[in-house]
Amino acid sequence: MIINPAVKRIARPTAWKLALLGGFVTQLLLIVFVTVIGLQQLGVTTDNLNKVVDVHMRNQELTKTMVTAARERTLTMLILTQVDDPFDQDALMMQFYNQxxxxxxxxxxxxxxxxxxxxxxxxxxxxxxxxxxxxxxxEIIDLIAAGRSAEAGEMVIKQAIPIQNQVMVALSQLDAETHRVSTAASNQARAEHGVARWWIYLLSGAALLLGLLVATVVFYFSARISREREQLATHDTLTGLPNRMLFKDRLEQSLIRAKRHQTLVGVMFIDLDRFKRVNDTLGHAIGDLLICEVARRLRQTVRADDIVARLGGDEFVVVINDVVALTPILQGVEKMLGVVIEPYTLDGREIFSSCSIGVSVYPNDGATSVDLLKHADTAMYHAKNNGRNRFQLYDTAMNAMAEERLQLETDLHHAQERGELVFHYQPQLNLESGRIHAVEALIRWQHPDKGLLAPAAFLSMLEETGGIVSVGRQLLLAACQQTARWQAAGFTDLNVAVNLSGREFWHDTLIANVSDALAQSGLPAHALQLELTEGIFMEDVDAAVDRIRALKALGIAVSVDDFGTGYSSLAHLKRFPLDVLKIDRYFVKDLPNAPANEALIRSILALCKGLGLGTVAEGIETRAQLESLRKLGCQIVQGYFISRPVPADQIIALLGRDWLQAFDLAA
Structure with missing residues (x-):
């Protein structure tokens, strides 16, 4: 009979383990009472630690709730004084009392x-x-209810806000005190816990020296090796989550159970947005910390019997089991989007991240684990292409769209060398002078078969492949050269604004590329303005400040696009050495019939004036919007009402036009 060598390797250790166990049982009995006492003490300290943490963490949570509610209540009261619509007032009043x-x-x-x-x-x-x-x-609420909003507003500014500020100071001190007490108590409890654990180790060590050293080493290492082998085979080494192999096994079990119980299974394919940029700019160590924190947040978001796995890189999969309707799956997806986008503090840095999620559902979108994962992956790419930080349910039409995208990626690979990527220019009108103040350069793709394509159709592909850096360098030079030609034609005050993607902003060659473009074109540095979105510089605030200062040292201007729709706070805005804020079309579209939007725009204009920043309002599509912005004091505007983005050869006709006369806006 042939004995399997693997069986022999297993049998031999088992025999000598039993022999060692029998030989040392007497010594074990001698130290049992010491070990029991130590374990009891350890249990007591553990209970104390849990109690301390629970109590003080609860105090911190309640204090922060008070701070948030007080702040929101004051803001709601201020907005109430500026809203005339009764329905809006009722909704805000309800918020006020709820807060x-x-x-x-x-x-x-x-x-x-x-x-x-x-x-x-x-x-x-x-x-x-x-x-x-x-x-x-x-009293303020009574004034608002009586229709005396102006008096109420004055009372808010002069009386309510000052006294509320004193309340906030007291709450802030309370928050600081609860945090201090929590920290001190936790440290003390942990210290006590550490002392008890140290005694356990000491007693165990003494016991081992009495005769259990060899046996313990053998048992320990054999068990650890077994666990490590299993862990390496089934779990991700960085996050501890199930890996692809274990995930597929668990998903198969979930599908079998769902088929038996006639329930649904939701498969969510999650990919972090712009994760490569974190690795490239901050290093892989920070990237690993971000991956671990995302894994922790996802695990805390779902139920205990749901599945969270890491497939590799920045890709995660979450499976929600045993639901009878689509609603719990969608609620889970929205929670995941919410927890991932919350700020991260990693190695002393504040970092912002988001994710794109594709969702497939058993049995609607597939009956096998392979199909469900493939379809969720396809839906995730659609979510990413539609703007990121969102989710997308799978649709059968996506397969055809995926094939079309693949062909488009192939065409894009050759587009630059064929000269198909070009700039169109959209004027920015100065409402005081009636002349074009600047033009914004907007990328377009003159596709040989599909015609002129807007950035939404191809820009994300350029970013994913990294081609955006070389394309951006080429088009930046083209925009500077074209603007220099316009200036040579007599329009010496004309400026050009060029958008920067995140990859371009964080790339090592950015400063050199901008400097080379200015040198080769001969364009004065002050005539070039680079536009950034809020999300770009909020990825790493400190590094972004340094990079913006380096750009400003070249003499160019820097603006932030879509202000007010992203992560900006006044504290961050004060830190960035910006020149211009662009007011997003979201605030413009409902003018002049949205008093709240008018108040917000007026506040942004006042803020910019105080900070010495210029402003540009974008998205002007009607004359009424133009006139409203002019009355509010906005000097620079752009939008389709003035001109759509046009090729360079059509700009000259727009530059020589008297726009105040054309729009009959002359004083």
Whole structure:
């Protein structure tokens, strides 16, 4: 009979393990009572640690709820004074009272928690200040209800906000105190836990020296090797999540169970947006930290019996099991989008990220794990192509679209060498002088079969392949050369604005490319403006500030596009050495019939004036919008009402036109 060598390797260790166990059982009995005592102490310290963490984390959560509710209540009250529509007022009033309810509920809950003297003093101080603020707020609400919004607004500015600021100061101090207490308590509990654990290790070590050293080493290493082999075979080494092999096995089990119970299974293919840029700019260590944090957030978002796996790189898959309708799957997807986009603090850096999610559902979109994963992957690419930070349900038509995209990628590979990628230019009108102040260079693809294609059809493909860097370098030079020719033709004050993608902004050759374009074209540096979106520089705030300063050192201007629709905060805006803010079309489209939008635009204009920044309002499509912006004091505007983006040879006719006379806007 032939014995399998693997069986022999297993049998031999088992025999001597039993022999060692029998030989040392006496020694084990001698130290059992010591070990039991140590374990009991360890259990007590563990319970203390859990209690401390639960109590103090709860205090922090309640305090932050109070801070958020107080801030939102003040903002709602301010907006109420600027809204005339009764329905809008009712909705805002409901928000106002709901926020007050949240605040009161959190405060009562906090008072029931164990608190120190300083915390109770701060809560008492907050209560005293709130008692002063509430009558003022009630009076403001009464004025609004009586239709006296102007008086209410003045009262908000002069009375409500100052007293509320004092409340916020007290809440901030309370937040800081709860954080301090939580940290101190956690540290103390962990220290106690560490001491108990140290004693356990010491006692165990003494016991091992009495006779269990050899046996323990053998058992330990054999068990560890077995676990490591299993872990390496079935789990991702970086995140600890199931890998592709284990994921497919679990998905197959989920499908069998779903078929038996007649339920649905949702498969979500998740890909981080612009993850390669994080690796390229901050290094793979930060990239690994980001992957681990995303994995942790995804795992916390789903139920215990759902599946979260990492397929590799920045790709994750989540499976939601045993649901009877599509709604829980969609709710889960929206939660994932929400948790992934929250800011990350990694190695002292604040980083923003988002993801694109493709969704397929069993049995609607496939009956096998291979089909479901393939279809979810296809849907994910559609989500990414449609703007990122969103999800897309699978549709059978996507297969044909995927084939079309593949052909388009092939055509794009040759487009640059064939000269098919060109700039069209959209004028920016100065409403004071009536002349074109600048032109924005917008990329277009003159496809030989499909005609003129807008950036949405191909720009994401250029970014994914990295071709955007070389294309951007070539087109930047072309825009500078063209603007220099216009200036030589007599339009010496004309500027040009060129958009930068994220890859271009973070690429090592950016500064050299811009400097070379200016040198080769002869265009004065002050005539070039580079436009960035908020998401680009929010990926790494500190590094972005340094890079913008390097660009400014060349003498060019830097603007932020689509201001107000992304991550911007006043604190961040103050740090960036910008020249121009572009007011997004979202705020312009409902003018002049949206008082709230007018108030927001007026606030942005005042903010820019205070910071010494220029402004450009984009998306002007009607005369009414143009006149509203002019009344609000917006000097530079652009949009289809003035001119669509046109080829360079059509710009001269627009540059020589008196637009105030053309629009009958002369004073």
């Amino acid at each position: 007050g309810g949240r605040f009161a509920t959190a405060r009562l809950a906090l008072l029931e928690q164990p608190l120190n003297t300083r915390e109770r003093e701060l809560i008492a101080e907050q209560g005293r200040l709130t008692s002063l603020a509430v009558p003022i707020q009630n």
